[in-house]
Amino acid sequence: MNFFYVMNARSIKTAFVIVVAAFFTAWFFFMENMVQLPAFSAKDGPKAIYQGEKDLALTFNIGWGDEKAEPILDVLAKEKVGAVTFFLSGSWAESHPDLVSRIVKEGYEIGMLGYNYKDYSELEDDKIRRDIMMAQEAFKKLNVKNIKLLRAPTGQFDQRTLKIAERLGFTVVSWSLDTKDWTNPGTAVIVENASKAKKGDILLMHASDSAKQTAEALPLVVKNIKTKNLKMVTVSEMIANGSSKTVEVK
Missing domain, CATH: 1.20.5 (Single alpha-helices involved in coiled-coils or other helix-helix interfaces)
Structure with missing residues (x-):
């Protein structure tokens, strides 16, 4: 026993x-x-990229305005920054064909910021679809083709947006680090916010006229990135060179 x-x-x-x-x-x-799953997504649905595995992607949103985009392009040229992704609204692009042409000529990547600056999370499916397609048509007329990246105009989106974008052949791109330059907190604060950048981050900045201090802060932002030995790449390069993080979006 x-x-x-x-x-x-x-x-x-x-x-x-x-x-x-x-x-x-x-x-x-x-x-x-x-x-290893660095993107907002449903468990099995389409994904929205917000962070990569390595390098750093510097991105700018331009939704409106006539004054701030060109000085920012001048700074990028002076600082010899070769890899940047600009998310442009279709309506802004139509009104500024020369600046769009310069962005393309200087080798920067273009993503879409919709056509009108409206919150996709508050729009009906058909209106989201029409806004994206209007932007797509606007860029085609400017001879900017094969755009594959889309950023929701206000940054707000849901699972519907992801599914509509996927059906239209786009990947939705968010960000992991917001410099909050559009709030005009002072150049020192913008630089401090950007200094938190680390490997894999997608850094959000703005070149609309509301971002009044971005051009002044940008040289130090770029200097800090280079000091950290972070290689700047486009969002497409970041996606191609590694995996991306996933958080469920409903």
């Missing part, structure tokens, strides 16, 4: 060790997969 209880206790202990080992093995692989 004693022998039976000894064997039973050993069996229980062995089984317990196996269960614990299996749990930690499963947890390890789960965490490993989470680390």
